Amino acid sequence: MPPDSAPPPDTAAAPGRVVAWLQPAAPPKPPVGAPCNGCGLCCLAEPCPVGMLLSRRRQGACVALRWQADAQRYACGLLIDPGGVTGLRAAWAQRTVVRLARRWIAAGTGCDADLEAAPGTPGGQPPHGQP
Ligand code: SF4
Numbered sequence: 123m124p125p126d127s128a129p130p131p132d133t134a135a136a137p138g139r140v141v142a143w144l145q146p147a148a149p150p151k152p153p154v155g156a157p158c159n160g161c162g163l164c165c166l167a168e169p170c171p172v173g174m175l176l177s178r179r180r181q182g183a184c185v186a187l188r189w190q191a192d193a194q195r196y197a198c199g200l201l202i203d204p205g206g207v208t209g210l211r212a213a214w215a216q217r218t219v220v221r222l223a224r225r226w227i228a229a230g231t232g233c234d235a236d237l238e239a240a241p242g243t244p245g246g247q248p249p250h251g252q253p
């Protein structure tokens with residue numbers, strides 16, 4: 123964004139805060155150490171290291187994040203949509219991505235995101251492409 127243009131009001135964030143667009147049906151963030159419930163807050167606020175490579179940014183929603191409407195939760199696309207995230211078509215390559223991603227993102231180790239969610243003002247639209 124050019125330095126002389128103010129961010130739109132619905133995406134402005136105070137220093138140390140990030141505006142995240144959550145699906146209304148997403149579960150609330152559990153305490154640190156509790157099992158991950160797919161609230162998506164961590165990946166919407168800031169990509170993990172592999173997510174930074176995929177997203178080419180250090181803040182904001184990760185491009186690999188996927189919303190699972192049937193399960194009403196977010197999930198890492200490297201695990202549930204490896205072909206869509208990476209563009210790899212071969213089944214063996216997609217399986218390899220899933221296997222590596224489990225290690226890269228420490229899947230199943232519980233919530234390690236020390237974030238606090240504060241509801242914002244309803245309205246506006248999520249950035250293009252965000253789940
Ligand atoms: S790790 Fe925590 S913040 Fe991230 S999706 Fe899971 S429960 Fe939500």
Ligand code: SF4
Pocket residue numbers: 164165168169170171172173174176184185186187188197198199200227
């Ligand atoms: S866990 Fe997956 S969706 Fe979340 S930031 Fe990392 S790569 Fe992106």
